[in-house]
Amino acid sequence: MNRLAAIVAPATLCLALLVGWELACRGLQLPVYLLPAPSGIAVALAEHAGSLFQAAWVTLSSALLALLLAALVAGPLALSAAVSPLIERAVQPLAVTLQVTPVVAIAPLVVSWAGLDHPEYATTALAAVVAFFPLFSGALTGLKSADPDLERLFDLYGATAGQRLWRLRAPAATPFVLEGVKVAVGLSVIGAVVAEISAGSGRSQGLAWTIVETTHQLRMAETFAALFALAILAVALHAVTRSAEVEILRKWRGR
Amino acid sequence: MTASSPASGPTVASLQDVVVQYDGRPVLGPFSLDLTPGASVALVGPSGCGKSTALRLLAGLEQPTQGVVRRTPGRGETAVVFQSPTLAPWATALDNVALPLRLSGIAAGPATDQARAALARVGLVGSERKKPAQLSGGMAMRVSIARALATAPRLLLMDEPFAALDEITRRRLADDVMSLWTEARPALLFITHSVEEAVYMADRVIVMGPGPGRIVAEHALPDGFPRPPRFRTSPVFRDAVEHVSLALQTAMESAA
Numbered sequence: 001m002n003r004l005a006a007i008v009a010p011a012t013l014c015l016a017l018l019v020g021w022e023l024a025c026r027g028l029q030l031p032v033y034l035l036p037a038p039s040g041i042a043v044a045l046a047e048h049a050g051s052l053f054q055a056a057w058v059t060l061s062s063a064l065l066a067l068l069l070a071a072l073v074a075g076p077l078a079l080s081a082a083v084s085p086l087i088e089r090a091v092q093p094l095a096v097t098l099q100v101t102p103v104v105a106i107a108p109l110v111v112s113w114a115g116l117d118h119p120e121y122a123t124t125a126l127a128a129v130v131a132f133f134p135l136f137s138g139a140l141t142g143l144k145s146a147d148p149d150l151e152r153l154f155d156l157y158g159a160t161a162g163q164r165l166w167r168l169r170a171p172a173a174t175p176f177v178l179e180g181v182k183v184a185v186g187l188s189v190i191g192a193v194v195a196e197i198s199a200g201s202g203r204s205q206g207l208a209w210t211i212v213e214t215t216h217q218l219r220m221a222e223t224f225a226a227l228f229a230l231a232i233l234a235v236a237l238h239a240v241t242r243s244a245e246v247e248i249l250r251k252w253r254g255r
Numbered sequence: 256m257t258a259s260s261p262a263s264g265p266t267v268a269s270l271q272d273v274v275v276q277y278d279g280r281p282v283l284g285p286f287s288l289d290l291t292p293g294a295s296v297a298l299v300g301p302s303g304c305g306k307s308t309a310l311r312l313l314a315g316l317e318q319p320t321q322g323v324v325r326r327t328p329g330r331g332e333t334a335v336v337f338q339s340p341t342l343a344p345w346a347t348a349l350d351n352v353a354l355p356l357r358l359s360g361i362a363a364g365p366a367t368d369q370a371r372a373a374l375a376r377v378g379l380v381g382s383e384r385k386k387p388a389q390l391s392g393g394m395a396m397r398v399s400i401a402r403a404l405a406t407a408p409r410l411l412l413m414d415e416p417f418a419a420l421d422e423i424t425r426r427r428l429a430d431d432v433m434s435l436w437t438e439a440r441p442a443l444l445f446i447t448h449s450v451e452e453a454v455y456m457a458d459r460v461i462v463m464g465p466g467p468g469r470i471v472a473e474h475a476l477p478d479g480f481p482r483p484p485r486f487r488t489s490p491v492f493r494d495a496v497e498h499v500s501l502a503l504q505t506a507m508e509s510a511a
Contacts, residue, residue: 149341152316157358157406158330167354171345252345254386 033218044221045228052210052229059196059206060233062120063188066127070184074132078139082169083161088140099133103191107198119199123206127191131184138180142173174252178245185241189234207233266291266325267410267442268313273322274467275308281467283308284322288461288470290410290442295433295480297453297460298446299499301507305468306446310335310412313444328410331359334403334441336413340395342387342402348374349383352402359406373405374398376435393424400428404435411436413445417452429456434481450503454495455482462499464506471509472502 018038024030025037032040045052081088107126114122146168154164196208207230214222266289274284283305290296290313298306311317312324314335326333334355342351353370357363374383377397387395396416403411416432417425433456436443447453453460458478464471476495479486486492 147341149337149339150343152311152314152337153335153341153355154358155316156314156333156335157355159358163358167357168343171343174345253388254347255388 033220036221036224040221041224041228044219045225048222048225052207052226055205055207055210055226056229056233058120059123059189059192059208059230060237062123062206063127063185063192063237066124066188066191067131067181067184069124070128070131070135070188071181073128074135075139078136078143079165081140082143083165095133095136098129103130103194104198107194111195111198114199119196122199123192123195126195127188130191131188134180134183134187135177136180138176138178138183139173142176142180143169145176146172171252175249178248182238182241182245185237186234189237193230267327269325270309270312270319271323271325273309273312273319273324275305275312275317276320283312283468284319286322286469288313290444292409292442293440294459295436295443295457296445297457298444298463299448299450299453299460299503300463300468301465301503304463304465304506306463307414309463309468310414310444310446313410314412326410328408331355331406332409334406334408334411336399336403336411336416338415338418340387340392340399342395342398344387347384347386348379348390348398348401351387351398352405355402355406369405370401373401376404377401377431393420393428396420396428397431400432400435407439408441411441411443413443415446415448418448425452430481432456437480450496450499451487454492454499455487460495460499462502462506464509471506472499474499474502 022037022039025035030037036044077091081091103126106129107122110125111119111122114120114125150168150172151164154168159167192206193208196206197212199209200212207226210226211223211230214220214226269287269289271287272285273287275282282303286305286309288296288309298309300306308317312319313326314333315324315326316335318324342348343354346354349367349370352373353363353366356366356369361369371383374380377400379394379397379401382390382394382398387398390398396419400416403413413432417428420428429452445456447456450460454474454476458476458480460474460476461470462472462474463469474495477491483489
C-alpha cells in the first residue's frame with residue numbers, strides 16, 4: 001500500500017460517514033438535543049473554540065502533571081525493586097492490585113477527599129494512579145532485561161553495583177521504559193477524564209466536565225464538539241509520544 | 256601489549272577434581288585441567304557435556320560443588336568471548352571495546368585510545384562509531400574479540416566464538432585470532448564443535464564425554480603458531496583430525 005492510499009483510505013471513510021450522518025439528520029429531521037448534524041457540531045466547535053481550548057488545556061495539564069508524579073514514584077520504586085528481590089516481592093502484589101482495580105471505582109472516594117474546592121487534585125491523583133503501573137512495570141522489566149552474558153562480563157571485570165546500574169541495566173531498560181511511557185500517556189488522559197466525570201459539576205473545568213455539563217443542559221452540539229476536542233487531544237498526544245519513541249529508539253540502536 | 260610472564264606458579268588456572276551439580280544433578284566431573292601460560296587448549300565434546308560449565312569455573316564466574324579451582328589472574332586479567340558477540344546494542348563499537356577498561360577504572364581518554372587501537376588490530380578501522388545493529392555478524396564478533404584483547408588478559412576463554420559464522424568468515428577470523436594471540440600468548444582455552452578448528456587452533460585438544468562431563472581423550476599437537484599456510488592439508492593435521500574425531504564419536508556413542 002503506498003503512502004497516498006494510506007492517507008486517502010481512512011479520510012474517505014470518515015468523509016463518507018460524516019456525509020451519511022449529515023443526510024440522515026436532515027432527512028429524518030432529528031431534534032438537535034438528540035443528535036446534532038456534523039455541520040451543527042462544526043459551528044459549535046468554531047463558536048466555542050476558545051473555551052474548548054482552555055478546557056483541553058486543563059485536562060492535558062492534569063494528565064501531564066499526573067504522568068510526572070507517577071514517574072517520580074514509579075522510577076525509584078522500579079530501581080529498588082530491580083536491585084532487591086525482597087522489595088520486588090513486597091511491591092509487586094500491591095502494584096498489580098492497583099492496576100486491576102477499575103479507576104472508576106475509586107474515583108468517587110478520591111473526588112470526595114479532594115473536596116469541592118479542588119477537583120483538580122482528584123483528576124491529577126487518579127490520572128497518576130492509572131499511569132503508575134505501566135511506568136513501574138516497564139522500568140522494572142527493562143532493568144532486568146540485560147543479556148545474561150553481558151551481566152557475566154560485568155562480573156568478570158568486577159563492576160560495582162553503580163557501574164552495573166548505569167552502564168548496563170539503565171541503558172538496557174530504555175526501550176521498555178519508552179513503551180511504558182507510551183501506554184501511561186494514554187491511560188493518564190483516561191484517568192483525568194474519569195475523575196472529571198466523577199467530580200461532575202463543581203469547579204473542574206476540563207473537557208470531560210464540559211461534556212457532562214453540556215449533556216445535562218441538552219447542548220448536544222457542544223457535547224460533540226468537546227468529544228471531538230478530546231479525541232484530537234488523545235490522538236495528538238499519542239502521535240507525539242510515538243514519534244518521540246521511534247526517534248529515541250533509532251538513536252539508541254543506531255538505525 | 257607485553258607478553259605476560261607467570262609470576263605465581265606454572266599454571267594460570269587449574270581445575271582439580273572439580274564436580275558441579277545443578278539441583279543435585281551432576282553436570283561435570285570429576286574433572287581436572289591445568290592451563291599453562293602460552294598454551295592453547297581446545298575443548299570438544301557433545302552438547303550438554305559441561306564444556307561451558309568448565310569454562311565458567313576457569314573464569315571464576317561459577318563455583319564448583321566439590322574440588323578446587325585455582326586462578327592466578329587478577330581483576331580484569333581474564334577475558335571471555337561468548338558464542339554471540341554479546342555487545343551492548345546501545346553503545347558504539349568503540350564504547351563496547353572500551354567498556355572493560357572503563358570498568359577497571361581507566362579514565363575515559365586513555366580507555367578510548369586503547370579501544371581504538373584494539374579495534375584497529377582486528378581490522379575495524381572506520382567502524383568505531385557504528386552500533387552493533389549496523390555491523391555484520393563477523394564484524395560484531397571482531398568487536399567482541401577486540402574487547403577481550405583490549406585489557407591484555409592473562410587468561411583468554413572463548414565459548415564457541417565462531418559457531419554462528421559462515422565457513423569462510425570463521426576460517427579468516429580463526430587465523431586473525433591466532434595471529435593476535437601469538438603477540439602476547441595468554442593462556443587460551445576455547446570450546447568448539449568443529450574438530451578441524453580445534454586441531455588448527457590448539458596445541459592440546461581435550462575430548463569430553465557426557466553424563467556427567469569428564470575427559471575421555473586428549474591429543475597433543477606441535478606448537479608452531481601461527482599455523483603455516485598449508486597446515487590443513489598436512490599429514491599431522493589430517494591424522495590429528497582423524498584421531499580426535501574417532502574419540503569424539505566414541506564419546507557420543509556412549510552417550511546415546
